[in-house]
Amino acid sequence: MSDDRPTGERHVPVLRERCISLLEPAVLAAVAAGRTPVVVDATLGMGGHSESMLERFPQAHLVGIDRDLQAIALAGERLASFSGRTDLVHAVYDELPDVLEDLGIDSVDGVLFDLGVSSLQLDERDRGFAYSYDAPLDMRMDTSTGQTAADVVNSYPEAELLRIIRAWGEEKFAGRIASAIVSARRETPFTSTGHLVEVIRAVVPAGAARTGGHPAKRTFQALRIEVNEELTVLTRAVPAAIDALNVGGRVVAMSYHSLEDKIVKTAFTAGTRSSAPVGFPVELEEHKPYLKSLTRGTEAPTELEIEENPRAASAKLRAVERIKKESRNTNDRNAS
Known part of the structure; x- marks a missing residue:
């Protein structure tokens, strides 16, 4: 939109x-x-x-x-x-x-x-930068080139996902999130932000979300940084x-x-x-x-x-x- x-x-x-x-x-x-x-x-x-x-x-x-x-x-x-x-x-x-x-x-x-x-980039929903609504999992600042966030979550080894979510997102639940992503993609590859948010929300404690903002905030930041270097x-x-x-x-x-x-x-x-x-x-x-x-x-x-x-x-x-x-x-x- x-x-x-x-x-x-x-x-x-x-x-x-x-x-x-x-x-x-x-x-x-x-x-x-x-x-x-x-x-x-x-x-x-x-x-x-x-x-x-x-x-x-x-x-x-x-x-x-x-x-x-x-x-x-x-x-x-x-x-x-x-x-x-x-x-x-x-x-x-x-x-x-x-x-x-x-x-x-x-x-x-x-x-x-x-x-x-x-x-x-935040306002254009089809760009996939925001976790507040469902959209294609893209996150490229230049949509004419490069890998998407979907490419990252569907292909990176669990250890590499853990590294970028912890380092680029400063996310203390990075291990849980990386493991959940790898498990979920075996069933259905990620194509949308909504699917990714659901997976993250399921493994981040509710109490952490109350004090630290949206549970997907840091993971989305990490993926955006990785996609765009x-x-x-x-x-x-x-x-x-x-x-x-x-x-x-x-x-x-x-x-x-x-x-x-x-x-x-x-x-x-x-x-x-x-x-x-x-x-x-x-x-x-x-x-x-x-x-x-x-x-x-x-x-x-x-x-x-x-x-x-x-x-x-x-x-x-x-x-x-x-x-x-x-x-x-x-x-x-x-x-x-």
Whole structure:
């Protein structure tokens, strides 16, 4: 079932004002230097953040990236009035270097990541991301390629299912769930979210569901991450975004669970600390930090923002600014 409402009514961007305000100094600095600012929305979705950036930054050029062809189409409609200032690209966000090279862009002034599953993917029932209604068990962010969640639950060995449900879903009942999936698929292969939810619900204690939310929540998260290789992609994407920045450029990242946030934090922390070896008598220029943190730990949405958009409740925002010209990779080699 599709949602036919206008895209602007379907999608409320998370922490919109804070994201824009964090990127603004980098954009204004580029304008002051006589350059056309380039900002990247690495997770374009339905284009809410991109629309706000294009409205706030009239001199800026925006590159929007998404692996979801439906998202590209909807965002294209939403951003049609800015078509002369946008490049919307079907790609995965770890392909950022290739996207920029293809567009003839050497460096950028801002990169925004709004991670995890998008509102579009949750709302389109036939995509299979939600456990609250029955749908084909798909979960691919790019429906044109790759294995589905049904492929995973029907073919992975029990030990591998256990691993991903425990690691990617942080599910303490992973053993029970993996065993139940393998047992159930011998009788009937999984094709729908409803079948999977029934199997999970039967083995997760009712008390755990009362305190920890829907019993299938963590397993669905694990399968979605596995199908889309989300954490592997993110591990490559954040350093690539940092490398693409001009000095003074900024990366803003919003994550929605601890696994995403840990990857973002690791990449940001590596750049905000000295890389001088322990006991080294003098900090050389190449050892100095190449990033400056713009947030103290993570920032969270306000109660009002959560009321307007309940999906923002778990958001954690981090941001950094590039303060040195040397590449991140050069600093990493010097530190090793």
